[in-house]
Amino acid sequence: MSAQPDIPASLALVNYGHFTSMLLTGGRARGLSRHLERLDRDAWVVFGRGLDETVVRQAIRAAAAGVEGTVAVRVTVHAPGFDPRNPEVDVEPEVLVTTSPAPAASGPLKVRTAGYQRDLPQVKHVGTFGLFYQRRLARRAGFDDVLFTGPDGTVSEGSTWNVCFLDGDGTFVVPTAPALPGIALGLIQGGLARLGAKVETRPVSSTDLAGFRAAFATNALQPVRAISHIDDVEYEVDDVATARLLKAHDLTAGERA
Numbered sequence: 001m002s003a004q005p006d007i008p009a010s011l012a013l014v015n016y017g018h019f020t021s022m023l024l025t026g027g028r029a030r031g032l033s034r035h036l037e038r039l040d041r042d043a044w045v046v047f048g049r050g051l052d053e054t055v056v057r058q059a060i061r062a063a064a065a066g067v068e069g070t071v072a073v074r075v076t077v078h079a080p081g082f083d084p085r086n087p088e089v090d091v092e093p094e095v096l097v098t099t100s101p102a103p104a105a106s107g108p109l110k111v112r113t114a115g116y117q118r119d120l121p122q123v124k125h126v127g128t129f130g131l132f133y134q135r136r137l138a139r140r141a142g143f144d145d146v147l148f149t150g151p152d153g154t155v156s157e158g159s160t161w162n163v164c165f166l167d168g169d170g171t172f173v174v175p176t177a178p179a180l181p182g183i184a185l186g187l188i189q190g191g192l193a194r195l196g197a198k199v200e201t202r203p204v205s206s207t208d209l210a211g212f213r214a215a216f217a218t219n220a221l222q223p224v225r226a227i228s229h230i231d232d233v234e235y236e237v238d239d240v241a242t243a244r245l246l247k248a249h250d251l252t253a254g255e256r257a
Helices: 009-014 032-047 053-064 129-140 183-195 206-211 239-250
Strands: 017-025 028-030 070-078 094-101 109-115 145-149 155-158 162-166 172-175 199-202 214-218 225-230 254-256
Touching: 017 032, 028 032, 032 053, 032 070, 032 183, 032 254, 053 070, 053 094, 109 129, 129 145, 155 172, 155 206, 162 183, 172 183, 183 199, 183 214, 183 239, 214 239
Parallel strands: 109 145, 109 225, 172 199
Antiparallel strands: 017 028, 017 070, 028 254, 070 094, 145 155, 155 162, 162 172, 162 214, 214 225
16 A cells, blocks of 8 residues: 655645545546546635646546555645635645545444534535544444534534435435535435435434434445434334445446546
């Protein structure tokens, strides 16, 4: 595996930037084009200019060169010239690609809710203090992770994952509260449509949680993970539904970097 580069001062001291993470297997990643679109879109939001897709692809290939099997890849966009005293000044973003071992498959999650919303929830930015602090509090309280709710009680997203639910009639429900548009969740939604499954996007209140049959966490590094508990609500760990979500995700073939 490639050596990890030193953390640039622009990230260690200023913490201003954005990123995306993916699993790379044999030089291919599912939803790679979506990851590249996210990086370009977020670069316009954060830095006021886009990214050259060719540069990003080359950086991914270089970082993963010689790596066998599946590896987790993180592409971080930062700007060494960014000055927090003059944040309005245009700066040129740079790409930093790091690799790490792919996470091992994990069992069902036991999570608790917490009132919290990330800044710019539509952007996968590096400002992660709040969400990791909430995860820390949840884990110290005996849970595995945390699920965020807004001031109005609507469910939005987990700390580093999206959430979806299975209704009693077999409909998969995706909350519409402000949240990161996850790549894995997008692939799953597209795959479910191709499989002819019923999918609904609508607001989900914390008071609705007990009415669902099952719940799932999704992200790029572990596309589907069952949720066994949210607060004091216990869900069936539905292996059939979990397999269907994973099948929907995997209908999208891997793209070469």
